[in-house]
Amino acid sequence: MAKSKGQPAEPALRRRRSLSDPLAAALLPPPNETLDERESRLKAATDAKMVSDGIDEMIRHERNHRKKNRAEVQVLLLGQSESGKSTCLKQFQLLHTPAAFHAERIAWRAVIYLNLVRSVRRILDALQPEMDTVDEHDEHDDSLETASVIISSNGRPPSAISGTKVPNYEGYRRKLQPLVELEDRLIRLLSSPDEDEATHFGPWESFAAPEPYSPYTNNGQIGRPTPTILIPPTKPSSTPSPLNGHASSTATPSPTGSNGGGKAKEVTVHTSTNWKKAFSLGSRSKSPKSAHSGEIEGWWEDPDDPVHTLHACAPSMQEMWRDQNVRERLREKRIRLEESSGFYLDEIPRITAKKYIPTDADVLKARLKTMGVVEHTFSISSGSNRGVQWKIYDVGGARNQRQAWAPYFEDINAIIFLAPISAFDQVLAEDPHVNRVEDSLQLWQAVVSNKLLAKVNIVLFLNKCDLLQAKLDAGVRLNHHMISYGDRPNDYDSVSKYFRNKFGALHHAVTPNKERELYIHLTAVTDTRRTATIISNVRDIIIKGNLKTMKLV
Numbered sequence: 001m002a003k004s005k006g007q008p009a010e011p012a013l014r015r016r017r018s019l020s021d022p023l024a025a026a027l028l029p030p031p032n033e034t035l036d037e038r039e040s041r042l043k044a045a046t047d048a049k050m051v052s053d054g055i056d057e058m059i060r061h062e063r064n065h066r067k068k069n070r071a072e073v074q075v076l077l078l079g080q081s082e083s084g085k086s087t088c089l090k091q092f093q094l095l096h097t098p099a100a101f102h103a104e105r106i107a108w109r110a111v112i113y114l115n116l117v118r119s120v121r122r123i124l125d126a127l128q129p130e131m132d133t134v135d136e137h138d139e140h141d142d143s144l145e146t147a148s149v150i151i152s153s154n155g156r157p158p159s160a161i162s163g164t165k166v167p168n169y170e171g172y173r174r175k176l177q178p179l180v181e182l183e184d185r186l187i188r189l190l191s192s193p194d195e196d197e198a199t200h201f202g203p204w205e206s207f208a209a210p211e212p213y214s215p216y217t218n219n220g221q222i223g224r225p226t227p228t229i230l231i232p233p234t235k236p237s238s239t240p241s242p243l244n245g246h247a248s249s250t251a252t253p254s255p256t257g258s259n260g261g262g263k264a265k266e267v268t269v270h271t272s273t274n275w276k277k278a279f280s281l282g283s284r285s286k287s288p289k290s291a292h293s294g295e296i297e298g299w300w301e302d303p304d305d306p307v308h309t310l311h312a313c314a315p316s317m318q319e320m321w322r323d324q325n326v327r328e329r330l331r332e333k334r335i336r337l338e339e340s341s342g343f344y345l346d347e348i349p350r351i352t353a354k355k356y357i358p359t360d361a362d363v364l365k366a367r368l369k370t371m372g373v374v375e376h377t378f379s380i381s382s383g384s385n386r387g388v389q390w391k392i393y394d395v396g397g398a399r400n401q402r403q404a405w406a407p408y409f410e411d412i413n414a415i416i417f418l419a420p421i422s423a424f425d426q427v428l429a430e431d432p433h434v435n436r437v438e439d440s441l442q443l444w445q446a447v448v449s450n451k452l453l454a455k456v457n458i459v460l461f462l463n464k465c466d467l468l469q470a471k472l473d474a475g476v477r478l479n480h481h482m483i484s485y486g487d488r489p490n491d492y493d494s495v496s497k498y499f500r501n502k503f504g505a506l507h508h509a510v511t512p513n514k515e516r517e518l519y520i521h522l523t524a525v526t527d528t529r530r531t532a533t534i535i536s537n538v539r540d541i542i543i544k545g546n547l548k549t550m551k552l553v
């Protein structure tokens with residue numbers, strides 16, 4: 001066999017490397033290789049490369065296939081305002097991204113303070129002597145702020161039965177005056193414009209009458225709407241507020257007007273604002289380090305921090321909340337603050353302490369109305385749902401927010417619908433003529449009968465069962481508000497069973513997909529332990545339902 005001649009000399013570099021690199025040395029052609037040997041070596045190399053490329057291609061294909069079919073589950077949280085959607089989302093966060101949840105606890109301080117200050121103002125509004133003479137049309141005026149404390153009156157205006165005088169009213173008003181300024185300041189802090197995300201106050205009109213939904217947003221592109229309403233300002237008021245004593249007449253978001261022209265609306269921060277930044281640890285204190293070590297400077301060292309005003313007003317707040325005349329007056333006006341969202345009046349000393357850090361339970365109780373859509377993504381690293389990517393969407397539930405729901409119907413796999421059944425004796429903040437459970441039923445009917453959602457798994461949370469139990473125990477009768485309940489027993493088991501059947505029957509009657517199984521849970525989504533168990537059941541149900549749907553398609 002002829003020896004190969006004139007072979008290109010090996011580059012010096014390759015030779016040198018081959019001496020130190022055993023793999024390169026092994027791959028080098030033998031020094032006295034013949035032409036035939038070289039040919040068959042190269043052919044073998046080409047064949048090997050083809051096999052290797054084939055394997056690579058198979059791996060790539062498999063990876064793409066896996067990616068395409070990667071389990072991604074999109075869940076939409078639906079329900080009326082204050083049904084517990086955002087609280088439910090917080091539970092998902094607490095369960096799946098606890099570190100992020102805990103890191104944000106400090107930021108919730110502002111919302112908790114605001115909730116407390118607003119409860120105080122609601123009491124002062126209710127104590128105003130002039131409120132005794134409001135006419136019947138104003139029956140629900142002081143209830144517009146939040147639905148939870150509006151009790152349907154059954155024909156009798158609260159003003160007709162009020163009478164208890166609170167001798168200390170003027171004193172409370174004077175001593176709690178600093179909280180007025182604080183309320184405005186907290187709202188401003190929460191809504192302060194972020195450099196990246198423009199924040200602006202929506203005009204009053206746009207809050208009251210939202211634009212009809214149009215899919216053409218974002219410069220004419222079809223897509224999910226981008227709601228723009230942020231903090232609704234109060235209408236300019238010429239009537240003094242019980243706390244500040246002077247008229248608020250600017251477009252600044254001052255929720256302090258309480259009667260006359262200025263109606264206090266619930267504070268809303270648009271989800272696109274970076275409100276958490278404003279109060280996160282370190283954004284305000286000079287030398288942010290650890291919140292737990294006493295030697296380190298924290299927000300309590302900052303004389304401008306809201307905690308100082310709250311701390312100074314704490315004894316007066318406490319005194320007012322413990323005043324039996326005040327309690328009687330609230331009872332007469334059917335204002336049950338204990339049941340309302342963001343209730344912290346029973347914990348004034350703890351919440352107003354200088355080094356107060358919100359607990360998980362405090363954050364779950366905090367009330368901030370949602371406007372826009374909040375998305376939370378997580379994946380589960382162990383168990384049967386391993387590797388599944390979850391996307392949970394939390395939407396605003398108030399009537400003027402519901403037009404933003406439909407664009408999410410297309411891609412979602414499951415809906416968790418929350419209906420707060422404790423609200424059977426309450427009316428909507430948006431429309432005091434509508435009972436809240438009636439509204440939930442109507443909303444439920446609209447969702448479960450929707451053809452676009454025919455293949456979507458639906459889980460129903462009959463929520464706020466803790467409040468339902470307390471309400472029934474306190475003797476509030478369901479049949480006074482829902483005649484159809486008749487003379488059935490007014491206990492928790494019977495009432496919850498009644499609601500379960502009512503919602504279940506409605507689904508059965510109107511669903512476009514008779515095969516769809518409905519899962520109903522009695523929940524109190526502020527209860528972390530119980531909710532964690534329910535959430536993990538729901539996750540399995542959704543995954544199973546998803547697989548079933550995928551096979552059916």
Ligand SMILES: Nc1nc2c(ncn2[C@@H]2O[C@H](COP(=O)(O)OP(=O)(O)OP(=O)(O)O)[C@@H](O)[C@H]2O)c(=O)[nH]1
Nearest residue numbers: 081082083084085086087341365370397464524525
């Ligand atoms: N006691 C009790 N309070 C609850 C429960 N679920 C929610 N809440 C409280 O009710 C208030 C309203 O809950 P959110 O989760 O903000 O309601 P939402 O459905 O997101 O309301 P919007 O954002 O207006 O649509 C919060 O203060 C919660 O802490 C519950 O099961 N029991």
Ligand SMILES: [Mg+2]
Nearest residue numbers: 085086369370
């Ligand atoms: Mg919400």
